[in-house]
Amino acid sequence: MNKETAIETRNLFFSYRPPCPLIEALNLTVFQGEAVALLGPNGAGKSTLGLLLTGILKPSSGQLFVFGEERRDLPLCRIAQRIGYCFQNPDHQLLAVSVEEEIGFGLKYSFRTPEYIAAVSKKLLNLFEIEHLSQVFPLHLSWGEKRRVVIAACLALEPDFLILDEPTNGLDEKQIVILSRVLGSLREQGIGMLLISHDHRFAHSNAERILLMEEGKISRDYYL
Ligand SMILES: Nc1ncnc2c1ncn2[C@@H]1O[C@H](COP(=O)(O)OP(=O)(O)OP(=O)(O)O)[C@@H](O)[C@H]1O
Ligand SMILES: [Mg+2]
Known part of the structure; x- marks a missing residue:
């Protein structure tokens, strides 16, 4: 059986400062269900690639396919329905007035019932050990707490594929174990993921x- 392609780039170029390309002739295929870690030094272009793959940035040239559909034919909201994305900086995606509302925010705009939203929020608050913060203003949280909230909010939408940019940044050891357990369970369900990370231990234990x-x-692409 052919494996489904989650993400494919063909000869992708991107530049913040034309004509100097940052991303050059990038050809990458990630299959659904694969757990891939993207490593590399500061400024290599990892976060930029994450922003391109989620449609937030537009390539200068080349093609991007998301679950077989070409990016330029897809509105951002369609990509967001399939790809869950967490920014490297959690402040870039915190927009609600409480943690609980933050987790249910996307579901509210997916027209889910209040009962469904409450049940999903409760489960995720519990999973990431943030029940006690449910009524706190998200921008007042610690860095690691913010990280857990944005990951929970992303998972609430049950995406088919995840792109997490530095998901362990700010997390303590216990929270890294909890996150790894959650990601392991998503992998068992066939959810693919791209984990952008400087945490090599986390990357090697959560990616194949x-x-x-x-x-x-x-510069390197290999299976463990
Ligand atoms: N909005 C922007 N405008 C101009 N240049 C940018 C912008 N965002 C990033 N860059 C530049 O693009 C390069 C790649 O940045 P990017 O954030 O993708 O790197 P990274 O690999 O994610 O690094 P890190 O490991 O530090 O997170 C850097 O040199 C950065 O200065
Ligand atoms: Mg980055």
């Missing part, structure tokens, strides 16, 4: 494929 990015190019 490693991509190394240097100066806008994938």
